[in-house]
Amino acid sequence: MQTDVIIIGAGASGLMCAMEAGKRGRSVLVVDHCENVARKVLVSGGGRCNFSNRIMGPEHFICDNPDFVTSALARFTPADFLSLLESHGIEYEEREEGRLFCIGSSRDIVEMLRDECERAGVRFRLGCRVSGIVKTDGFRVETAEGIFDSKSLVIATGGLSYPQLGAGNFGYQVAKQFGLKVTKLRPALTPMKFSPQDARVFGCLAGVSINATVRAGAAHFTENLLFTHTGVSGPAILQISSYWDGKSCLSVDLLPRVDICSVLIEKRGSRSLLSTLLDRYLPKRFVKLWCDLHGAPKPINQYSRQEISAIARDLHDWRLRPGGTEGFNKAEVTLGGVDTRDISSKTMESKKTPGLYFVGEVLDVTGRLGGYNLHWAWASGHAAGESAGPGAQVQAFSQ
Numbered sequence: 148m149q150t151d152v153i154i155i156g157a158g159a160s161g162l163m164c165a166m167e168a169g170k171r172g173r174s175v176l177v178v179d180h181c182e183n184v185a186r187k188v189l190v191s192g193g194g195r196c197n198f199s200n201r202i203m204g205p206e207h208f209i210c211d212n213p214d215f216v217t218s219a220l221a222r223f224t225p226a227d228f229l230s231l232l233e234s235h236g237i238e239y240e241e242r243e244e245g246r247l248f249c250i251g252s253s254r255d256i257v258e259m260l261r262d263e264c265e266r267a268g269v270r271f272r273l274g275c276r277v278s279g280i281v282k283t284d285g286f287r288v289e290t291a292e293g294i295f296d297s298k299s300l301v302i303a304t305g306g307l308s309y310p311q312l313g314a315g316n317f318g319y320q321v322a323k324q325f326g327l328k329v330t331k332l333r334p335a336l337t338p339m340k341f342s343p344q345d346a347r348v349f350g351c352l353a354g355v356s357i358n359a360t361v362r363a364g365a366a367h368f369t370e371n372l373l374f375t376h377t378g379v380s381g382p383a384i385l386q387i388s389s390y391w392d393g394k395s396c397l398s399v400d401l402l403p404r405v406d407i408c409s410v411l412i413e414k415r416g417s418r419s420l421l422s423t424l425l426d427r428y429l430p431k432r433f434v435k436l437w438c439d440l441h442g443a444p445k446p447i448n449q450y451s452r453q454e455i456s457a458i459a460r461d462l463h464d465w466r467l468r469p470g471g472t473e474g475f476n477k478a479e480v481t482l483g484g485v486d487t488r489d490i491s492s493k494t495m496e497s498k499k500t501p502g503l504y505f506v507g508e509v510l511d512v513t514g515r516l517g518g519y520n521l522h523w524a525w526a527s528g529h530a531a532g533e534s535a536g537p538g539a540q541v542q543a544f545s546q
């Protein structure tokens with residue numbers, strides 16, 4: 148079967164690319180080894196899909212080649228995605244820090260993408276295993292259901308996270324087959340594990356959540372930190388996991404909005420127990436454990452200035468050395484990917500192999516938590532969709 152564009156991967160970026168290429172009159176075939184499309188979109192945002200963010204710029208992405216994202220983001224903005232939602236009557240809401248969510252369910256977005264693809268005449272082969280790719284005049288895709296030929300080939304197979312939803316290393320293998328580099332891959336936006344020693348001490352705090360500032364190197368995030376049975380999670384930890392070097396301590400400010408040293412000095416005459424005062428600012432279960440670890444709590448008027456400074460330091464700069472991350476099984480995304488230095492930032496086409504495109508998470512582009520990864524999938528898929536197919540490769544090399 149001969150087609151203008153074959154897209155491998157029916158996830159967020161693959162579907163966006165398919166509908167755009169189809170709208171331009173290109174014949175498009177999407178192949179996926181799973182039976183269902185966009186499974187990660189369905190589970191995203193706790194089922195409400197944090198599909199984009201009003202505040203969008205290169206600073207929200209980690210990439211070895213930081214300017215790479217600029218062009219695609221400028222040509223497909225959050226407003227563009229919102230117009231698409233509005234044209235399908237899908238309701239959405241803006242939450243903290245510009246995060247955009249569906250009011251109904253992620254399923255609305257998946258149905259919208261399928262509907263757009265159908266209107267654009269896109270064909271699908273789902274549950275279809277790809278065994279190899281051969282370079283011909285265009286590309287030959289060998290699958291369990293036969294051979295498909297195309298002028299352009301788009302790799303939209305995502306990253307390594309959540310293998311249970313169909314993730315695998317296929318896209319990286321194709322990149323290597325065509326002479327592209329793949330940067331170091333590691334789990335990002337992932338919960339972290341305690342060291343065995345900390346697990347014994349802090350495991351009892353499972354379910355406790357604290358608004359904290361978490362730092363790793365120069366990066367810091369102020370959001371919720373959640374204790375789990377095995378470690379720490381919550382938005383602050385997921386965010387910082389993308390910046391953690393795998394060995395250093397995290398610095399956790401458990402009271403980012405309170406100068407606890409000043410509060411304690413102000414209350415120096417008080418006969419209340421330290422724990423009673425801390426209960427006002429932190430969850431009781433945490434305070435109890437923290438006080439147990441730091442010696443039985445005394446009335447505040449019995450603490451010296453030095454002791455107060457030490458208490459403040461411990462609460463504002465708790466040093467936590469994680470035992471590791473929870474890995475790809477629980478990471479929302481993969482850090483690293485196909486090296487973007489060999490990819491056109493305008494079209495997502497390989498500079499080495501005309502007609503071969505990489506979109507979405509398979510590229511070395513990792514968004515922060517907050518709708519950035521899906522927006523990257525839309526923007527990069529859109530960029531490739533505007534270019535893939537016969538007669539469009541020229542502009543890729545204007546870069």
Ligand SMILES: Cc1cc2nc3c(=O)[nH]c(=O)nc-3n(C[C@H](O)[C@H](O)[C@H](O)COP(=O)(O)OP(=O)(O)OC[C@H]3O[C@@H](n4cnc5c(N)ncnc54)[C@H](O)[C@@H]3O)c2cc1C
Pocket residue numbers: 155156157158159160161178179180181184185186187188190191192193196197198199275276277303304305306308309312313314315316317318478479480506507508509517518519520521522524
């Ligand atoms: C639990 C969870 C929650 C998330 N929540 C959010 C969120 O709220 N907001 C946000 O911005 N991001 C979120 N993300 C990240 C976001 O879902 C991904 O970054 C995004 O889906 C990547 O799009 P993609 O098209 O590159 O890859 P994917 O959407 O992963 O699609 C890849 C497709 O390729 C297919 N495929 C893989 N290998 C092969 C192969 N060998 N042959 C054929 N097909 C193949 C897969 O089956 C899949 O359909 C979340 C991720 C997870 C795991």
